[in-house]
Structures are given as C-alpha cells and as structure tokens.
Amino acid sequence: MSKNTLDCRNLLCPMPVIRTQNALKDIADGDTLEVICTDPGTLSDIPTWCRINQHQVISSEEIDNEIVFVIKK
C-alpha cells in the first residue's frame, strides 16, 4: 500500500472535493489518500462525497486549523 498525499490548503469548496475525486482516479483500489484541507466546509463535503461514491474515510483529524482526511479507495 503506497502513501499518497494531496495538499488542498487554502482551497475553497468544492475545489478540495474535485481535487480529491481526481486524485482518487489515479490510485489503485484499496490504496489510501491523505488530504490536507483548511476550508471547514470540507468537514462535511469530503465525507459526503466519499459516501456517495463508495470510498471510505478512515480518519479525519483537525490540527491547528488544518483538517487531515485519510481516504481508502
């Protein structure tokens, strides 16, 4: 399992969602993607997008105004 990271800091929704969607296209099923965001809107949008597109949010953590998601494709 390889580690992939996507920097979505300073991007406003829905850009982090779009970037996540596109980044997931390029990774293999079962791999994980770490996404770093600053827009609080992502707290709802990324998990929702993952739910409807059947990807799994393994964790989400808020550290110093940054939100870090780990998503499994």
Add this chain to the structure above:
Amino acid sequence: MTQDISSQDANNSPKQRKAVALISGGLDSLLAAKVVQEQGIHVEGINFYTGFCVEGHTHAIRKKDKDKQKRNNSLWVAEQLGIKLHIIDISEEYKDIVLNPKHGYGANLNPCLDCKIFMVNQAQAWAWAEENGFDFIITGEVIGQRPKSQRKETMPIIARESGADDRLLRPLCAKNLMPTLPEREGWVNREELYDFSGRSRKPQFELAKKFGFEDFAQPAGGCCFLTDANYSKKLADLWDARGERRYELDDIMLLKVGRHIRPKKNFKLIVSREEGENNFLRGYKKQFTSIHTVSHGGPLTLLDGEFDKDDIRLAAQIAARYSGGKNAEQVTVQVENYNGTSYVMDVPPMPADEVKQEWHV
C-alpha cells in the same frame, strides 16, 4: 450520433439504460433525476464548478456562518438520490461564456442561455465518452420558469446548439415538448413524465412531497452569483477599472469577500468584515499589498490595482476608519508589500463623512 440504440445487451437481456443528470443542487434537478430513476434508469449526477457557484465559498469564509450546517447542495441531492456525483471544474473554459455570451446576459451579468448550452455540451462530451457510455442527459429545466433560458422557444436552441439534441430529456416539462429519443425508444415512459410550465413552483413542491423530499435548497435568484445584482456590480466595476473585460479565479473569489471601496479609479481596498474574512484575506498577502492597523485592533485590508505613495496613505486612512482607532487622532498601520517588505506609518483615520458613498462598490 454513433450511439448504440439496440435494445439488448450481449446476453440478450434488455439493456440497462444509463442517464447522466445535471445536478445544480436545487429542487428541479433533484426531481428530474428522481423521475427518471423511478423508471428503472441508472442515473449518475454531474455538477459543474464555474467559480461563481453559490455552493461553498462565502459560507466557508465568514465566521458568523461557522455554526450553520454547511452543506454542499449538489452532494446532498446526490445522497438523497443514492447516485454517484461527478464534479467537474470548468472555471477556466467558463470565462469565455461570462465574457462573450453569444445570447447576451440576463438581468445581471448572468449569461444563462449560453451557460446552459455550455453545460449540456460539457455533460454530453463527458457522458458520451467511451468509458462513461451514457445513453441520454437529464436536466431539471421547466419552460417559462426563468426569464430567458427556459422559455419554450429557447429550449430547442439549447438542444440544438449543444448538439445533444435528441438525447436531452427534461422530465419535468417533457410532455410540452417533442418526444425525444429516450421516449420514442421506450427507454422511458413519456406518460410518466411531466408537463410543468410557467413560474409557479407549486407542481414542484407537490412532486417533492410525493417523493418525500424535505429540506431541499431553494436558491432565490438562481444557481450562481452572476444573478446577484451586487455581485454583478462588483464584477462590472472590476472590468471598468482595468479597462478590459477579464478575470482570474482569485478575482472572483475576492468579490465575494469584504467591503470593496474604490476611492480612485486606479485602485480599490478590500476590507475584511470579520475574523473569517480576515483569515481568508491573509492567504492573499503574497499576491497583494496589504494594510493592517498595529496601534489598534482592526481588519486586514488588501489593495488591488495600481497605486503610488499618496494612494497608499489614502488607503491607510480609510483602513484606519474601520479599525478600533477610528476616533483616535492617529492610527499606526503596517503596510506590507506582496514581496514581504513592510513599513509602518501613522495616519489620521478618515472621518466617516469623507468616505464617500459612491466609493462603495
């Protein structure tokens, strides 16, 4: 059109038809997709990000909204329907639509007709692409609902100019239009589509009730900021001041934030109104000259345009006007250039009556 219209798949079972629904996040697109889904069609959603979408942005920026449930309506719609949603960034290509709409603007700077043609076009290119292989496109348009792009005579324009023509189905008003391919081929039953027309929203509300949808979004003006008079005014001001019609994505983001004050044609101030906007504007300090008050608490201000020393002084006085020191004799401000160099100066805050009303964009 090289699309396959045969009615069976390789195993001789009836072919599962697939439709892609344009999802704006409003009620009409939700209903249109649902109506077709109910007929056993596999539906997926597509949503376009133009840069002007009401979704996201401001609600994420302003702190006062922080406690409000933040929801992206198109994601919400997709979840209600249990369909996949593909969000596509068209902000770059979309500039040409905003700047040069062939069919002109609506009441404000909203190029709705061109916008619809463009979106159907994009949806079609995406849907017909080999790996996606969809059979038709669904939109929630209703005749006569919006002033220009949804009049009956403009409907064929959208279908024709987008090239989607026969494969563009509008379930909410299909019965008022000529039967399209999905209807003629029996993929969908025309009898179970609708004949909504006019500006009344009642039929939609009734249908929503029938499907059990509650809490759906009802944007007042339309799906984007271009229908907003104040926003359009700011955009027009930007073009006017620059002497040319063009914009970058950052420009249109910033139009949604702060007070915009233009004391002279060559520059304007963007003054944050609260902490959320302050944080947001801080992200632009490497692109703009900024001013913040140091002797008193106050907002962050960005300067946009071209300005000399006197202009900066004028801007500092205005910025001081919006600080905690507005009644002080002198306010100390720090001016920071986008390259990181900075200096401080003392200025008298501009008296309230000297900040002219017409400066407010």
